[in-house]
Amino acid sequence: MIDHLRDGFGVDPVCRVLDLSPSTYFARKQRPKSDRRLRDAQLMLLVTAAWEDSGRTYGARRITRTLVRAGHRVARCTVERLMREPGIEGVIRGRRRRTTVPEPTAPACRTWSTAGSPPSVRTSCGWPT
Template sequence: MIEHLKDKGLGVGSTCRVLGLSESAYYARRKRPKSARRLRDEQMMPLIEQVHAESGGTYGVRRITRALRRKGVLVARCTVERLMRELGLEGVIRGQRRRTTVPEPSAPRPPDLVDRDFTASHPDHLWVADMTYVRTWSGWAYVAFVLDVYSRMIVGWQVANHMRTELPLDALEMALWRRRIKKDSGLIHHSDRGSQYVSIRYTERLSEIGASASVGSVADATTTRWPRP
């Protein structure tokens, strides 16, 4: 971890103080010779990355282990699993998809003011918020965005490696800042009933600006086919 932070320009001394570690112990450990296991890991990791890249990022632990053995590299499956986790790599499981919408049954839900009529008479009359995800070399990235229905423009967005409420809330804040939304402007904010959008923090922020919260079904935003302007 210290080496990773050091590469980002953080000093060893300050990093050790934050982590509660001894700076002298860190340098003493750096001088020790690497274990045989670590040396083998460092030889194996580029091979795993290569097989994973050749598969288009689809191979998981089992397939990578088999591919390495076909190349004459004998390695245990548990070792491949451990190193893939360290490298932040994972395979694609057929038939499995990530869920960005997790309903929260116990949370009070605003009414559906849109009823799947995604039309607007002027800009900033109706916004639709949603989240999606994309695979990257470092793992899954989650994207939250806010779309203005009238212009079909994305007016706010945010990217993170998590799906906590901060993600869509930051996208909302960006949209409010870019569009200079004033209090009680008549804005309708529509989303599905995901737990992030019906959370206290998110609904309170909408209430602060006088926006009317509208919540539809789980798939309202994700299944809408926006017509061309």
């Protein structure tokens, strides 16, 4: 983020706004990549290739098995994490995942009506308005 803003504002003002010392920013820029990050970059290529070879149908379990058969040591949780970052997903068979999304035009619901209020009408959430 700082790299995008440093040309226009400079490092010191951006770090001041982010409540970060400039020496921390420069130390992070000079630090070599960690072993995990380097291995993740290699595995990401393998995971993507296995997913593409399967016709974009394999999930984390099958991709893990494919990579292990090919001679790579990789855990399923690692493959799950690597698939989650770019949003790679296997084909979902059977019932789809269902999430509840509130209707943006639905009226706000009250839990109880008072004695002097007009007759209640049931809404989408089931409570009288």
